Amino acid sequence: MSKSLFRVVVFSTKNYDQTGLTEALGSFQDAAPIAFRFLSSRLSPSTAELAKDAEAVCVFVNDTVNREVLKVLHDNGIQLIALRCAGFNNVDLKAASELGITVARVPAYSPNAVGEFVAAQLLTLARKIHKAYNRVRENNFDLQGLVGIEVRGKKAGIVGTGKIGIATAKVLKGLGLELLGFDVYHNQEFIELGGQYLSLDDLLSKSDVVSLHCPLNETTKHLIRGETIAKMKSGAYLINTSRGALLDTQAVLDALYSGHIGALAMDVYEGEGDLFFEDRSGAIVHDPLLAKLQALPNVLVTGHQAFLTDVALRNIYNITIDNLSNFYYQKPLKNKVDPK
Numbered sequence: 001m002s003k004s005l006f007r008v009v010v011f012s013t014k015n016y017d018q019t020g021l022t023e024a025l026g027s028f029q030d031a032a033p034i035a036f037r038f039l040s041s042r043l044s045p046s047t048a049e050l051a052k053d054a055e056a057v058c059v060f061v062n063d064t065v066n067r068e069v070l071k072v073l074h075d076n077g078i079q080l081i082a083l084r085c086a087g088f089n090n091v092d093l094k095a096a097s098e099l100g101i102t103v104a105r106v107p108a109y110s111p112n113a114v115g116e117f118v119a120a121q122l123l124t125l126a127r128k129i130h131k132a133y134n135r136v137r138e139n140n141f142d143l144q145g146l147v148g149i150e151v152r153g154k155k156a157g158i159v160g161t162g163k164i165g166i167a168t169a170k171v172l173k174g175l176g177l178e179l180l181g182f183d184v185y186h187n188q189e190f191i192e193l194g195g196q197y198l199s200l201d202d203l204l205s206k207s208d209v210v211s212l213h214c215p216l217n218e219t220t221k222h223l224i225r226g227e228t229i230a231k232m233k234s235g236a237y238l239i240n241t242s243r244g245a246l247l248d249t250q251a252v253l254d255a256l257y258s259g260h261i262g263a264l265a266m267d268v269y270e271g272e273g274d275l276f277f278e279d280r281s282g283a284i285v286h287d288p289l290l291a292k293l294q295a296l297p298n299v300l301v302t303g304h305q306a307f308l309t310d311v312a313l314r315n316i317y318n319i320t321i322d323n324l325s326n327f328y329y330q331k332p333l334k335n336k337v338d339p340k
């Protein structure tokens, strides 16, 4: 590549992304001559044409990078997709590879950010902080209905003991929970933390809290569905900060109605693509499933914010600038996503 400007169109941009990426670029030693064009729109078949006159696009979790979009990007000369996130389930890697487009990601920016968030979700539900918060704002200081449960000594089942699973295990261990794990690979660090690997069925039947930290792929889609929910301990809490489609959300709602699932915290949602990351408070949101979940007192919904901390954002921007610069200077791209 020549030493001309490296033009990067950044989709799904918030103000903090614009400031953060610009600051990171300014402070970076040996950065490529990157020229950002910030767009608030999500990348989709109808917006892909906006990536004209650029060499790379920078995208986030709910941007659509399917074959149709990749074809338009390719025809416009895009050579690199730089993800500002770890998960890449929204990218058709096969199509990208066939079109000669490189995909890079930020494999870890702050696993601890998600681990701490899981603890916050768990304690909020266990101590009914979300209900107390609303009550006290109306000067209702009645404690009726606010009896909590203590989590010390309870069993936490961590599904996926990778970077975030381990960070979560550390925080939950600090709260005094026993650690159970399920993963297709066994991680020595989990065992050293005192964690015990079980089959998924055994983990589900023994855990008081099930927290999901595996990626979304063909084998994990609807990992939590009627059949697996039936194996869960009655009254167990379910926490999902990974990807919405790990849950068959209707089946989870049914289990909340029956009381088989005791509480649900979800930071991600199967239907989040058309909802999350925008202020829709003035609109009528047509999502009966989400509305039914939101109506339950033992459900805590957040809008994909588990990652959102000072440390995580700084790391995302620095690693993104590093990925872009390495690609531009044709240096080894250690965060390249392997199409296989």
Ligand code: NAD
Pocket: 086, 087, 107, 108, 111, 114, 159, 160, 161, 162, 163, 164, 165, 182, 183, 184, 185, 213, 214, 215, 216, 219, 220, 241, 242, 243, 267, 268, 304, 305, 306, 307, 308
């Ligand atoms: P990671 O690759 O370090 O760990 C994933 C683990 O899941 C690995 O140990 C892997 O072996 C395991 N795994 C793969 N298939 C499995 C299966 N079928 N059953 C059980 N385990 C399986 O990834 P990570 O950095 O820990 O991230 C985990 C997920 O968290 C990401 O895929 C992403 O979807 C999600 N995430 C969410 C947020 C948020 O803000 N809510 C932020 C970052 C990441």
